[in-house]
Amino acid sequence: MRNFFKAILVSFLMAVLVLPLGAAERSTPEQAMAMVKSAVAYMGANGREKAFAAFNDPNGQFVKGDLYVMVYDMEGNNRAHGNNPKLIGKNLLEIKDANNVYIVKKFIEVAKTKGRGWVDYKWPNAVTKAIEDKSTYVEVVGDVLIGVGVYK
Secondary structure (H helix, E strand, C coil): CHHHHHHHHHHHHHHHHHHHHHHHCCCCHHHHHHHHHHHHHHHHHHCHHHHHHHHHCCCCCCEECCEECEEEECCCEEEEECCCHHHCCCECCCCECCCCCEHHHHHHHHHHHHCEEEEEEEEECCCCCCEEEEEEEEEEECCEEEEEEEEC
8 A cells, every 4th residue: 555655656746847847848839930030130140151050059049959940942952950960961852751741842832932831740859859740930031941840
């Protein structure tokens, strides 16, 4: 009986103390949009070269928890990526998610047709590494798009 109460107490403490910590690590759509707006302004004020360097800095202002800036040109070439520098310079037009959604093609479609908007897909979480539902807000800036995503 005593072990039963210990198990209940441990379960309660896990639910009260640990689960909210995981939930608090998730960024919001509003934070993603704000980071895109900040990146757009930064690029406008500092130029592409300095902006791309800032976006790629894992310790800089454009990488926070599970949020990071990524930049693609309209041909699908990655120009900046705050989470995976190995992607920079690569054409990712044909990259698909777990549901066969062409992610970068969708980014470009939204950028070209609406100028800004959200794209939903499945992607490995930068923090947990688990494949999760993700939504990325993209905004066109000249001939590139800037995006930041959140996990749902």
